[in-house]
Amino acid sequence: MSVGLVYDPVFLGHDTGDHVENGRRLERTVGLLGSSDLRRGLVSVAPEPASMEDLLRVHSAQHVARVDRSSSSGGGWLDGDTVTSPGSYEAALYAAGGVARAAEAVINGDIESAFALVRPPGHHATRTDAMGFCLFNNVAIAARTAVQKHGLDRVLIVDFDVHHGNGTQDIFYSDSQVMYISTHQYPLYPGTGRVEETGVAGGLDHTVNIPLPPWSGDGEYLRAFQEIIVPAARRFCPQIILVSAGYDAHWADNISSMQVTVGGYARMAAVLKRLAEELCQGRVVFALEGGYHLDALAHSVKASIEVLLGLPAGEDDPLGLPPHGGGTMDIGPLLQRIKTAHGL
Ligand SMILES: [Zn+2]
Secondary structure, eight states, X not given: OOEEEXXXXXXXXXXXXXXXXXXHHHHHHHHHHHHTXXXXXXXXXXXXXXXXXXXXXXXXXXXXHHHHHHHHTTOOEEETTEEOOTTHHHHHHHHHHHHHHHHHHHHTTSOSEEEEOOSSOOTTOOSSOOBTTBSSOHHHHHHHHHHHTTOOSOEEEEEOSSSOOHHHHHHTTTOSSEEEEEEEESSOTTOOOOTTOOOOGGGTTOEEEEEEXXXXXXXXXXXXXXIIIHHHHHHHOOSEEEEEEOOTTBTTOTTOOOBBOHHHHHHHHHHHHXXXXXXXXXXXXXXXXXXXXXHHHHHHHHHHHHHHTTOOOOSSOTTOOOTTOOSOOOOHHHHHHHHHHHTO
């Protein structure tokens, strides 16, 4: 069972200084993978920069030019929390191209699954705008490339980042070939992702939002996966699963109030791996989105990769137990609303 890893130091060229989304996230994670010998079991997938054709499958030419201009003119702020540096444009091209390349390798059968350890992240970037630390929408570009270049008819995106991927939802809102399912803390930035947002026209029912209450933990997430994501995926029957893998719902991550543990992330990864094996020959690509507590991120990514490799992932969280527990919220009525909205 071969698992690919996308990583390249070019991603560190997106130099954001003291911003929470910074290169130390990848350095700490790669360091942990290296020290655990896990990296030797992975097939290295060299990222290539996304072509202009690939970018324009998702973004407007004006947006691409604006990111390029901001970066090449020395860097600056594209919105209140999204910054570029001179190396950002190149890093963003490789991040988008890296996820697309991983998906391509999985589609071609070169590898069964992959983890793309990339930055800048992507799921808030819309067709026309950078936002929320995101420049280009890496997973969306990989999904469109899978459809338009490789002829796939059904691509499933599962987004378990603690924030709603408004950009991804927006890009595929009327698209019948790409299904978008998101778990996220609600309310929280960016404010979208209500149950009632279900898609339009041919994309109707192909957007599934699971807005979880603050303080949700492993129990709530796993229940949402089993009761909503699994049946929705089975009905859609994807040919590949792309995962917007953000680890900012970890209990130690200050950006949210969620209480997910490293073991919880491993169990979510296991559900997605089993779904991929059942529905699409194991084809699944995880692409890093958020996750801002360096150790929580590193251990959670490592646990996800262990699951992809078929290794036993520990149930314990090396960082300890979540202070607010988790697993005690009554999300039954919420899940029922989602089932009703989607006929599940
Ligand atoms: Zn996030």
